[in-house]
Amino acid sequence: MAGMVPQLVGIGQEFDISCFSGGGFDGLAGKHDAAQRAMAGARQTRVLHIGDYDQSGEHMFTALAEDVIAFAGSAGAEVEFERVAVTGEQVTTYHLPTAPPKTTDRRSFSGTATTQAEALPPDILAALVRRAIEAQRDPAVHQQALAREEAERKAIRAL
Template identity: 55%
Template sequence: MWRPRPPTLRLLAAVEVILARYTQLLPISLRQCFYAAVSDGVLEKTERAYKRLGEAVGMGRRSGRIPWEAIRDDTGTCVEPPPTFTGPEDFHTTMRRAAQRYRRDRQEGQAQVLELWSESAGTTTQLARLAEPYGLTVRSGGGFDSLSGKHEAALRAASYKKPLVTLHLGDLDPSGVHVPRALAEDVAAFATTHDCRTELARIAVTEDQVARYGLPSAPPKPTDRRSFTASGTTQLEALPPDRLAALVRTAIEERLNMSVYAQVMERERAERAELLRELE
């Protein structure tokens, strides 16, 4: 039986306070939880403290004190075979359920296509939940800064037949500043070849956000000689989940024609109702 010491019990209590604060945004990643604990003054911003938090949360989940679904692990991959059915009635039931989930392209009629790109894979689940109502694709990790990833972005822009606007989220550090800039330049160059237009808008993390929200920062690595004007580096996951959500929603809605979006949503509801009537 696990018998945590008083310091661990205090840390778990602090984690429970953080999870309660972000009830509507769960699951959050362990690193998001860590930065919240740093902001609350519970932990220092060190790798040792992060490891300690991981061990405590892991045992807390195993013991049942912390719900498994509250923390996002972002590990593992599963590829399943095509769906199967137990018979025609099961197939018809599945079709009715599919009709209940019917949706149109929610960026239909907009002047551009929006995508969300994140440097951190740990934010993918939250970003996907935020982007889903607006019909945005979310991409994360290092794949989009590869040469093939940049070319594929230009090909998507060409297939949309209207500009592709990428809303980029990344760390405030030399890499987080220079990679998006090079990314924008390369994608734009490929886009010119394919006769289409692209734009990259950085929405987080910025120096203004670090100052406004009092985000924790650390000195840049002395071995990184690239130009960097900020006074310190800050990781994307240092942004509290509610702040991140507000920034993403604002960035999306500022770039969408919300009147056109409302019309698409109304058409979607009417067509869904018609499909369900036909299936019944």
């Protein structure tokens, strides 16, 4: 998963969005730090999550979301989580390689086969992330920002 981070950081920079990578089951300190980052933004935060499609991946997503939302909520901040990848639908749509679920992992799992996040080709991962980001943008606000930038460029050139 760490190999994806540079690509995701690059996509995030296009939108002025930060990218962070966790490692396995993050401890409470990491989750608290994530909540602190969300609270520092002074507005509603949406966390876009990429993880393996397996028992651990689903459980990690749920545990991370519950804990970060609770930490942020106790300080009056609002955080939402969205699973961007990997989903069962993506496994089918993109014909991703699968393996049977681990019989030693007793956590509940919605799928019948597992897939690692690294199985997503980089161009597809980038498209999924861009689509998730763009779905959150208000087109009118975006156009206003572009118009303001252009006006500022013209003013700077005039000087």
